[in-house]
Amino acid sequence: MSAVLGRRARLRWLHLLLGAALLTPFQLLTTTIIDAARLAGTGPSAPLLVQLLGLAMAVPLVAAAGLLLPVLRTLEGGAVRTLGGLRPADAALVRAEPAAGWPARRRTSVWFTVHAVLGGCVAGASLASPPAALGLLLMPWWPAVGRLPWATPAAGRPVVAVAGALLLVAVPVVMSWAAGTLLARLAPALLGPTPADRLAAAERRAARLAERNRLAGELHDAVGHALSAVTIQAGAARTVLGSDPEFAERALGAIEETARSAVAELDRVLGLLREERDGGEAAGPGLEAVPELVARMRAAGASVACALPDGPLPDAVSREAYRIVQEGLGNALRHAGAGAPVAVRVAAEDGEVAVEVRNGPGAGPGSEPRRGPGAGRGLPGVRERAARLGGAVEAGPDGDGGWRLAVRLPLDGGERNGSGERDGRGRP
Incomplete structure (x- = not known):
């Protein structure tokens, strides 16, 4: 009833x-x-x-x-x-x-x-x-x-x-x-x-998942690298605190700068999660920020040689190259320690950008290999970044007890990926 x-x-x-x-x-x-x-x-x-x-x-x-x-x-x-x-x-x-x-x-x-x-x-x-x-x-x-x-x-x-x-x-x-x-x-x-509605909904879900994965990669590369660097730098400073106060002071300064940079990166990514910016690529650092990154590594006692291209690169390529260098340096810190010599080379050649990060076996203070935060997720992230621009990745031992990460990115990768950016100033 x-x-x-x-x-x-x-x-x-x-x-x-x-x-x-x-x-x-x-x-x-x-x-x-x-x-x-x-x-x-x-x-x-x-x-x-x-x-x-x-x-x-x-x-x-x-x-x-x-x-x-x-x-x-x-x-x-x-x-x-x-x-x-x-x-x-x-x-x-x-x-x-x-x-x-x-x-x-x-x-x-x-x-x-x-x-x-x-x-x-x-x-x-x-x-x-x-x-x-x-x-x-x-x-x-x-x-x-x-x-x-x-x-x-x-x-x-x-x-x-x-x-x-x-x-x-x-x-x-x-x-x-x-x-x-x-x-x-x-x-x-x-x-x-309708079937068209279902297809459109599936495309929207795929776009949201891709965006979430991209932001997760940003968090891993930015904050994860910073935490790994701080862990290594703090360990190195503690090791030589009594015998080499000057080195310990430099390491503590590097920790301060790294933490400040990590907070800025975290604020940027959280802003994207809150949709404070309209779509598009995340406006992260490019190759112009690599010297600052290398300087912080050196202040912690790492021996880093760096060679960068003279001219500007397309914005999307420059950002991805920076993240790849950042991940390579983070891997060197985590797995070889601060005492391992590291060589960074970024060069534009034959319509491509070659990014190479090579580290030797660890030696000296803080050289003990460590597995910092985010270990195990870096290389998949590098491969995803390279794939977005149509690039290729090689990673593995170099035969001398060290490790080599080599990535090749097409110069027009940003254009293929829909960004339409051509130079470092964002001009088409």
């Missing part, structure tokens, strides 16, 4: 009345045309014929409105979510934005037509049945009712009158239950996502 008279059924009845309200302008137009053209003739049955013929003529107009007005999916989707009594899983499928593309418009047109027609029928029954039932119940005390043609079979028969009144009251209730159940089943199919 609750399925027919409960809260969900009452909400669905209101939803069907909304469909009748949406149908009304169309039926008023068609019935006016019918009356003006006298298409239904005259006689006792003329009003009913006018309404039925008007409904039949209104259906194509309703379907056309659903096809030509994309905003109707917004109206219908919001209404059925609120009043349709849908299961949560079905409600989640219903779209509430304007229909995009003809497949979605055709589905909206079918839904709008079914909703309006069923709503009109239920509304008509809801308006006509209660007065008719009341008339049957009043027959014994109101003789005028007996002169109505439809009430004649119940004249003088109280049992028939009561049964007929109950039946008339039940008609709109059953109609509303059946129509509401049908609409609830049709809603996910007709107002749910």
